Amino acid sequence: MAGQPAGGVLDYLNNTSTQLQITFHRIPGSALLIRYIKASYQDDPIRSVIELCLVVFVIRYFLSSKYSTENTNYVKLTEEEIDELVDEWQPEELVVAPTTDEQLEIDKIPVIVGPIGPKVKLTSGKTVTHLASYNFMNFVSSESICEKAITTLRNYGVGACGPPGFYGTLDVHMKLERDLANFLGVSDAIIYAQAFSTISSVIPAFAKRGDIIVAEKGCNFAIQKGLQISRSTIHWFEHNSISDLERVLENIRVQQLVKRKPLTRMFIICEGLSENYGDIIDLPKVVELKKKYKYRLILDDTWGFGVLGKTGRGVTEHTGVIPSEVDMIVGSMANTLVGGGGFCAGSAEVVDHQRISGAAFVFSAALPAMLAVTASEAIALLSAPTAVDGFSQLRENTRAFRVGIEKSDILWTPSDPESPIIHLRIKPQLCEKYGLTQHDQDRVLQEIVDEALQKDVLLTRARHIHHQEAHPNQPSIRVCVTAGHNKKDVEKAAGVVKGAASKVLPKRK
Incomplete structure (x- = not known):
């Protein structure tokens, strides 16, 4: 065809186009399709282009070669090698055994007998002042x-x-x-x-x-x-x-x-x-x-x-x-x-x-x-109107405990004066003096909690999952004052905590 004149090429293209049109018109429903395309193009030519692209995509999708999702980029092992690896595999423990420090804490956890309140009874038989409960308004009673x-x-x-x-x-x-x-x-x-x-x-x-x-x-x-x-x-x-x-x-x-x-x-x-x-x-x-x-x-x-x-x-x-x-x-x-x-x-x-x-x-x-x-x-x-008395008692108890703790040479609190949640932390200068790491501070605070329990005051140390925390928190004792306590009990508890801190920390070398 390279040697054919231009007129011959045009004749060939016209004949081919005519044959394609004749063949297309022989297809059932072709007339309806042509009328739809003409009407669609006149009303919305952009839609016609989009529909054509979709038709091309569908045809290409069905004509494309099949593919496998199986990953073949790995080293094939023999049956003997697979059995050997299975025999050597050891699953991780479902529950990791507690460390020595964790086990010591578990053994020291006090168990309460009976209802929760400002004062509770332990399995040991003693009754203690409860400063570890979120029963702030004493509604439990x-x-x-x-x-x-x-x-x-x-x-x-x-x-x-x-x-x-x-x-x-x-x-x-x-x-x-x-x-x-x-x-x-x-x-x-x-x-x-x-x-x-x-x-x-x-x-x-x-x-x-x-x-x-x-x-x-x-x-x-x-x-x-x-x-x-x-x-x-x-x-x-x-x-x-x-x-x-x-x-x-x-x-x-x-x-x-x-x-x-x-x-x-x-x-x-x-x-x-x-x-x-x-x-x-x-x-x-x-x-x-x-x-x-x-x-x-x-x-x-x-x-x-x-x-x-x-x-x-x-x-x-x-x-x-x-x-x-x-x-x-x-x-x-x-x-x-x-x-x-x-x-x-x-x-x-x-x-x-x-x-x-x-x-x-x-x-x-x-x-x-x-x-x-x-x-x-x-x-x-x-x-109810009677709730005013409860709020007044709660705030009075909070102030009384803070006054007692503020006299401590060892502990300080970042908590707001209105907060019944009072965090007690070791003063930074003492941590530096004794070289206390975060782990050491946890140990000292736990010893203070244990010492206070001996004096009939139940406290708890703030617990954290350190390896999952986004930002580390400084170790502290969390004291929860409630409206169910009276001022005398709270003042006595503050004195006990202050005395326990003065007794425990100087022991550190």
């Missing part, structure tokens, strides 16, 4: 709560035996959610069956991969697990430092502008009353920065709820912040409310989203009815 718990147990049984969305929701659950929302002054609330799982489920229900979370370094372990599950981009700011929080937020804003990153969801996560420090966040400043930089705020008020504020509504009441200015308020019902589980309060949209996206809500059995009724009754007691 409330007769009305005990009577309602017993009645509910008889009427509803032990547990719901199903998730809330699958025959697990009871009328008492719905009442508790209304009680929590009304008590906090927000639109709605949702309850979870386990306190630890609440915040670690709330975070990944809203934050996903690619989202931005700004969290404080001193946050509790449950928050850390929620951050890890969310797989979001985490930015840390120094514990309880508003200036550092603003610095981090400004750096993120600049990075977003410089790198022209797409808009994404952004959250600030902090604690109201810190579990690991006992201090209180400057919530008004956090809310101000949240509005300035367009973030959503998740507040974990597990330890402030039922304790802080004139009526126990938490850090929002304590700092004068309107609850609706916080997007999500998370708390525990296993502390002051002497029940179990946790809650998340906020707008109706926030709550409804968790009912289908909160993993701990969707896949966990619902809260036992008895604990729900207990929590509702505790909220009623917090709302």
Whole structure:
């Protein structure tokens, strides 16, 4: 054909085109297809192009060669070599044996006999002052709560035996959610069956991969697990430092502008009353920065709820912040409310989203009815006029213990004067003087706890899973003052702790 004139080539192409058209028209339905293409092209030519691309893709997909997902990039072993490797393999232990120090701690754990209260009886027979309980308002001793718990147990049984969305929701659950929302002054609330799982489920229900979370370094372990599950981009700011929080937020804003990153969801996560420090966040400043930089705020008020504020509504009441200015308020019902589980309060949209996206809500059995009724009754007691006396007693006991400890030459506390959670730590200059490592500090503090128990004061050392913590926490003794104690008992306990520290630390060489 290279030697054919131009006219011959055109004739050949015309004949070929004619033959193809004749062949195509012989296909059944070809006329309908042609009319569809012409109409489609006139109405929307872009759609015709897209449909053509899809047709080409489908044809290419079915005509492409098959492939195997089997990985062939490995060394093939003989049957004898495989058997030899199987015989040599030793599985890891399911439970690792405790170390000498761990076993020593286990052996020293005191066992309580009978009900929990300001004073408890141990298996050894002695009665001790209990400063390791989260029974801050002493509702455990409330007769009305005990009577309602017993009645509910008889009427509803032990547990719901199903998730809330699958025959697990009871009328008492719905009442508790209304009680929590009304008590906090927000639109709605949702309850979870386990306190630890609440915040670690709330975070990944809203934050996903690619989202931005700004969290404080001193946050509790449950928050850390929620951050890890969310797989979001985490930015840390120094514990309880508003200036550092603003610095981090400004750096993120600049990075977003410089790198022209797409808009994404952004959250600030902090604690109201810190579990690991006992201090209180400057919530008004956090809310101000949240509005300035367009973030959503998740507040974990597990330890402030039922304790802080004139009526126990938490850090929002304590700092004068309107609850609706916080997007999500998370708390525990296993502390002051002497029940179990946790809650998340906020707008109706926030709550409804968790009912289908909160993993701990969707896949966990619902809260036992008895604990729900207990929590509702505790909220009623917090709302009663008589609760003022309980709050006054709690704060008086907290001040009395702090006054006694502040006279110590060995221990100091970073906790807020209003916090019933008081962390006791060895003064930094003494750690340097005695060359105390973190492990040494744990040992010294445990010896102080043991010595105090000999003087009839029950304490506990703050425990941490160090190899899983995002940021290390300084060892401390966690003291929990309650309204059930009297001032004399608390002052005596402070003296015992101070004396135990003075006795134990000088022994260190």
